[in-house]
Each structure stands twice: as structure tokens, then as C-alpha cells.
Amino acid sequence: MQLFLDSAETDEIAYALEYWNIDGITTNPRHVKNSGKAYLTVLEEIADLVKDTETPVSVQVNPRLNDWTRMVDEASRLAEISPNFVIKLAAGEDGFRAVQELTQREIQTNVTLVFSVSQAWHAARNGATYVSPFVGWKENHGDAGVDLIADCAVMLDNFGYPTQIIAAAIRNTRQIGDVALAGAHCVTAAGSVYRDSFRNPYTDMGNKIFGDAWDGTEMD
Ligand code: E4P
Numbered sequence: 001m002q003l004f005l006d007s008a009e010t011d012e013i014a015y016a017l018e019y020w021n022i023d024g025i026t027t028n029p030r031h032v033k034n035s036g037k038a039y040l041t042v043l044e045e046i047a048d049l050v051k052d053t054e055t056p057v058s059v060q061v062n063p064r065l066n067d068w069t070r071m072v073d074e075a076s077r078l079a080e081i082s083p084n085f086v087i088k089l090a091a092g093e094d095g096f097r098a099v100q101e102l103t104q105r106e107i108q109t110n111v112t113l114v115f116s117v118s119q120a121w122h123a124a125r126n127g128a129t130y131v132s133p134f135v136g137w138k139e140n141h142g143d144a145g146v147d148l149i150a151d152c153a154v155m156l157d158n159f160g161y162p163t164q165i166i167a168a169a170i171r172n173t174r175q176i177g178d179v180a181l182a183g184a185h186c187v188t189a190a191g192s193v194y195r196d197s198f199r200n201p202y203t204d205m206g207n208k209i210f211g212d213a214w215d216g217t218e219m220d
Contacts, residue, residue: 001180004058004166004188008032010045012191017049025050026058026110026132026166026188028088040081047082058110058130058166060088068097072105079107086129088112091119096126103127110166120152124161130186135179136169146178153183173197 002023005016008031016022025046032042043059050057061074071094075087086108089095099109103126110130111123115138120131133152135145149167156163167179170189176197179187 001184002186004186006031006168006188006190008035008042010042010049013046014049016191020194024056024186026168028060029063043078043081047084050082050084053084055084056086056108057082057084058086058088060112063090066094068094068101071095071098072101075102075107076105086110091123096122099123099128100126112168115148117148117151117155121155124156124163128163130164130166132166132168134169135167135175136171146175146182149179149184150182
């Protein structure tokens with residue numbers, strides 16, 4: 001399973017590229033807004049960080065564009081900024097039509113805000129590179145988010161679609177493990193979620209036990 005960082009903070013992304021060997025980056029309009037910078041400024045800064053690599057960066061078109069031709073126009077403009085950019089579009093009739101067109105233009109796509117197998121299927125049959133089921137949003141409201149990952153994985157496998165699943169809106173260490181077992185190809189989460197997932201209180205306890213033992217012995 002590939003590790004994607006969900007962020008629009010360039011310092012955090014630079015750190016994660018250097019220390020965590022991340023495989024990709026996902027952004028969304030809310031992350032960019034929180035960065036306090038203009039949309040294209042952030043995108044250009046991220047493009048610069050991944051220059052000369054194949055690291056995919058998902059960048060979203062304006063969610064207010066409700067017409068597929070306008071989505072395609074904006075997607076094409078964003079794709080010109082960097083060959084690493086994967087265009088994020090919301091699941092929906094116009095989103096799927098835009099994916100069909102972008103696939104023909106060989107522009108990679110990530111269908112976001114996926115909440116059902118049907119939506120993932122529409123995305124896949126139109127050539128989406130990725131689908132992003134939002135695990136955390138479902139689980140926050142008592143729905144089975146991880147089951148959606150497993151079901152999408154079966155559907156993609158049934159028909160041999162090359163579309164990859166990005167398990168998105170992941171909130172904790174447990175969910176990272178669960179989506180890995182459910183068949184997600186990639187996981188995307190905030191830096192704070194990954195930081196928690198690196199450590200475990202038992203590891204800390206064990207390090208103390210072994211550290212104390214080390215202090216009580218001689219090297220040679
Ligand atoms: C994924 O690609 C999304 O950017 C992300 O997971 C959205 O959800 P969140 O911001 O609530 O985590």
C-alpha cells in the first residue's frame with residue numbers, strides 16, 4: 001500500500017518527502033485555504049518540491065464548476081503546471097463525463113468524495129486513475145467506511161479495472177491497518193495521523209526495559 005500525505009503545507013510535504021519516503025501527495029481546497037496562500041501559489045510550490053520525480057500530486061478543480069466542459073478546461077490548465085498533477089474531481093454525472101474526456105487526453109484523474117461502490121464503478125469505467133472513498137467521513141457518522149474499501153477492491157478486481165483505491169480521510173492508526181487489509185492501493189492522511197502511527201506505547205515501554213538493561217551491562 002502506498003503512503004500519500006494529505007496536505008497543502010509545503011514545509012510538511014518537504015519533510016515527509018525527505019524523512020518518510022512518501023509515495024504521493026493529495027490536497028484539497030480546504031487544506032489550501034488553511035495554508036493562507038493563493039491556490040495556484042501552493043500548487044506551484046508543491047510542483048517544485050516534486051520536480052524531476054514521479055510523485056503524484058492530486059489537485060482539485062473548483063467544486064463549483066458544475067459543468068463537465070468547464071471542469072475539463074480547468075483540469076487541463078492545472079495539468080499544464082506539472083506532469084505530476086493528478087486532477088481531482090468530485091464523483092457525479094459531470095465529474096464522470098470529465099474523467100472520460102481527461103482519460104482521452106491522457107490526463108490522470110482522482111475521483112474524490114466517493115461514498116458508494118457504484119460511484120467507484122462509474123469512475124473506473126471512465127478511466128479514472130484513482131478513486132478516493134472517504135473512510136473517516138463515513139465512520140464519523142456510524143457508517144462502515146472500511147467495508148467500502150473492501151467492496152471497491154472486489155469490484156475493481158472483478159472487472160480488471162486498473163483504477164487504484166486511495167483510502168482517504170483516515171483519522172487514526174487503526175484505520176491505516178484496516179484499509180491495508182481491506183485492499184486499498186494507497187492511503188492518504190494528515191501528517192499528525194502518520195506521526196501517531198509510527199509509535200506504540202509498548203515500543204516505548206520495551207525501549208525503556210532494554211535501555212535500562214543496556215545501562216546495567218558492559219559493552220566488552
Ligand atoms: C483526500 O484526498 C482528501 O483530501 C481528504 O482525505 C479529505 O478529508 P479530510 O480533510 O476531512 O481529511
